[in-house]
Amino acid sequence: MIAFLTGRVAARGAGSAVIDVGGVGMTVQCTPSALSRLHVGETGTVSTSLIVREDSLTLFGFADDDERHLFEQLQTASGVGPRLALAILSVHSPAGLRQAVATEDTAALTRVPGIGRKGAQRIVLELAGKLESPVLTDGTLPPAEGAPAEASDAARRAQVVSGLVNLGWSAKDAEAAAAAVTAESASTDVAVLLRTALRRLSRA
DSSP states (O other), X not given: OOOEEEEEEEEEOSSEEEEEETTEEEEEEEOHHHHTTOOTTSEEEEEEEEEEETTEEEEEEESXXXXXXXXXXXXXXXXXXXXXXXXXXXXXXXXXXXXXXXXXXXXXXXXXXXXXXXXXXXXXXXXXXXXXXXXXXXXXXXXXXXXXXXXXXXXXXXXXXXXXXXXXXXXXHHHHXXXXXXXXXXXXXXXXXXXXXXXXXXXX
């Protein structure tokens, strides 16, 4: 297993980055939080999970080991594959996801495009008790997550683009839809913007 990558960031797209590791360019599909830490021309590090299929090898990148752990745990739920797990982590932070599962907040999970009510109920049922809270280096638990911090239009647009790309849309289509909905919508909720962009693309 490739646990992490460290190298010069050669390129960064809507939902992925290319990291030069010893002269080899490694393409990594990343969560928004991981992408936000990668800057072209600078050295970056991402925790990674390698998904092996008959016809492909795909690296997924995360801001830290906890995010990677949740990505892998999500896939133990029926019907959740790598792309949907990445989409979930594009909408919810690790703390937010744990809270949603612990409190059986299926409405929060249905904010992720591709997850309906029954799918959310299944995820809650199958992951209950499995998403243990991370422990900080001093042995304490991290503070509970409150309301999400206000993000800039550019940051929200980048998150929407990343979510759409992770759901299979092209970067060009995702960027056009994200630009349109962030300009037209008064909402600052990334999940709402993502769903609006998804509906726009589905009608196209």
